[in-house]
């Protein structure tokens with residue numbers, strides 16, 4: 197395992213991406229899902245080599261991406277994904293939209309399980325569908341799919357489920373049993389499941405992450421997964437994702453997409469993803485998971501010490517903390533006050549759906565120092 201440590205604030209402020217340009221320098225930016233770590237060495241080498249050789253053209257139609265993802269999935273998840281049944285595109289959002297366009301007709305409904313990554317609402321609409329919100333069930337210790345409510349929605353004519361596995365913002369790794377039950381339901385009603393698995397490489401060991409398509413024959417019949425190296429390896433700006441299928445009918449849907457959908461894949465994104473998925477990057481990814489494991493616990497310790505009225509469950513995956521601040525009485529959207537008075541930028545809870553009232557989402561893909569300072573700044577508002 198490599199030690200993966202976030203860059204110091206002064207270096208981060210030299211970055212020009214959304215995280216570092218949206219707010220002035222007195223704000224600690226813990227909102228958008230970018231991370232503050234240096235690139236994995238193999239990724240940096242691949243990109244530097246491309247720059248040195250001017251390798252900046254179109255992606256090659258014969259390229260190693262699908263094969264490298266299949267090998268990654270086998271090593272990391274024990275899943276035998278078939279490289280012949282994958283196609284690339286620019287990003288996960290685009291993959292979701294292109295698939296939804298083919299599996300739902302205009303005006304048909306698509307389940308999203310709120311609270312959820314806010315662009316899901318727009319992606320369904322962009323694809324011509326109508327959002328059907330089916331909130332996750334709060335079990336008291338975590339969240340799970342509300343299978344009965346999803347059955348009712350399917351029974352009522354919903355045509356697809358847009359799944360988030362692992363789930364953003366709660367960090368929930370859905371259990372294999374719940375995924376198998378969802379697949380069986382979708383199969384029974386002839387509906388599709390589009391599974392966004394962008395956070396999968398960041399599922400913590402022992403949390404039982406299962407790729408949707410690995411769950412059952414039902415899942416393989418009804419399912420499409422959209423995957424990317426972009427969250428774990430912080431490559432969102434380079435534009436590369438994969439649409440993965442596991443049955444003839446679903447593979448045909450993806451195979452029949454216009455070639456242009458595939459050509460939008462970024463060449464830098466593809467080169468970086470191949471390096472990220474290679475075995476050479478495993479020690480870096482293990483090191484990142486270790487750092488994130490410490491950070492997710494640090495958030496719990498800091499909240500317990502400084503903001504005991506906040507409610508937070510340690511996520512199974514990723515670098516996003518979903519924090520319920522209802523107990524502080526800071527209203528529907530506490531992130532507004534936190535930005536104004538504590539100079540910490542968090543994601544607005546209500547953007548994730550009605551269940552997000554009183555909540556914030558904090559990005560802990562950074563250093564312990566920045567996490568500590570952010571939570572101390574927020575706590576100082578209570579003391580004021």
Ligand SMILES: Cc1ncc(COP(=O)(O)O)c(C=O)c1O
Pocket residue numbers: 229286287288289290313360364392394395424426432437
């Ligand atoms: C669940 C989820 N899906 C999709 C995305 C966006 O991915 P992309 O930039 O590949 O469209 C994000 C970004 O944070 C995400 O959390």
